[in-house]
Amino acid sequence: MTNRRRFGVRAVVRLLLQCTLFVAVAPLAATLFIRFVHPPTTAMMLTRTWQRWRADESPAYPRRDVVTRDNVAPILRRAVLAAEDDRFYLHNGFDFQEIENAIASRRSGGSMRGASTISQQVVKNIFLWEGRSWIRKGLEAYITLWLEVVVPKERILDLYVNLAEWGDGVFGIEAAAQYYFKKSAAKLNADESARLASVLPSPRRWSPRGAAAATRAARIRQRMVYASPRPATTPQPD
Numbered sequence: 001m002t003n004r005r006r007f008g009v010r011a012v013v014r015l016l017l018q019c020t021l022f023v024a025v026a027p028l029a030a031t032l033f034i035r036f037v038h039p040p041t042t043a044m045m046l047t048r049t050w051q052r053w054r055a056d057e058s059p060a061y062p063r064r065d066v067v068t069r070d071n072v073a074p075i076l077r078r079a080v081l082a083a084e085d086d087r088f089y090l091h092n093g094f095d096f097q098e099i100e101n102a103i104a105s106r107r108s109g110g111s112m113r114g115a116s117t118i119s120q121q122v123v124k125n126i127f128l129w130e131g132r133s134w135i136r137k138g139l140e141a142y143i144t145l146w147l148e149v150v151v152p153k154e155r156i157l158d159l160y161v162n163l164a165e166w167g168d169g170v171f172g173i174e175a176a177a178q179y180y181f182k183k184s185a186a187k188l189n190a191d192e193s194a195r196l197a198s199v200l201p202s203p204r205r206w207s208p209r210g211a212a213a214a215t216r217a218a219r220i221r222q223r224m225v226y227a228s229p230r231p232a233t234t235p236q237p238d
Contacts, residue, residue: 021060022213027143031150034159042163044125045171052220054069065174066162069154072173075224076193079159084217084221085118088157089230093119093148094141118160120144125163160190161185166196168204180208196221 033039045062053060081088088137095117116124123143128136147156166176173196177185181192188196194217195208206212 014028027146028150030127031109031143031146035151035155036161039126040160042126042171043128044130044163044165046168047130048165048171057169059169060229062165062171063175063179065169065178066172067174067185069158070186072161073188075190076173076185076188076196077157078224078228079162079190079197079220080118080157080194080200081228082220083194084121084200086223086228088118089153089228091117091146093117116190119147119156121165122156122159123147125165163204164200166199167207170203176208190221190224191217194218194224 045064049061052058052062085095087097098117120140125142127143139141151159161173163171164173164175165171167179170176170179173185176196177183177188177192180196181188192208195213197220198213198216199206199208208217
């Protein structure tokens with residue numbers, strides 16, 4: 001092998017090692033950042049901005065207001081857990097019981113149910129593009145592992161309620177509360193919270209004030225009566 005060819009092979013190997021190192025370390029840096037700093041924007045918001053700009057909708061950039069945990073009604077957080085991920089405090093980013101239920105539903109002839117946890121949705125909203133490719137799902141799973149290691153559960157839930165899409169051009173619970181109910185997120189009651197949580201699977205198709213949301217909200221209200229399950233070793237908040 002000539003020196004030139006040997007140098008070329010070494011350069012390729014070095015580049016592959018650098019790319020591998022970047023892929024391995026970048027999620028750690030990114031999740032450390034969002035543990036302490038709320039992201040100024042997200043991949044999902046930028047996607048919606050592009051779509052709204054192309055459709056000539058105004059404003060192109062979605063409505064969004066970030067609020068602290070103290071400025072979100074606790075009942076809203078409970079409604080979100082009841083609707084999206086009631087075993088949030090029991091799993092480490094992946095709800096294998098819900099995954100099994102989704103597979104069983106598919107095998108029995110039903111539609112394929114979503115089994116993404118709140119942690120996975122936070123990762124998807126902040127970092128990734130829309131779609132169902134194996135590459136995207138692999139990245140989602142890998143970054144979710146880091147998110148669960150680095151970021152406390154309560155912080156993950158804070159990120160979710162402030163980053164989730166609640167309607168066409170409406171991101172974050174404060175913007176949603178103001179847009180739909182003309183009040184702050186801190187003043188939401190149980191029915192309003194359940195209605196907002198009910199649209200999270202398809203926020204651009206359903207309205208919290210619609211009939212579909214009312215039906216789903218009734219089921220969510222039933223689950224909200226009970227506290228979200230937590231590990232026995234985790235102290236319950238006052």
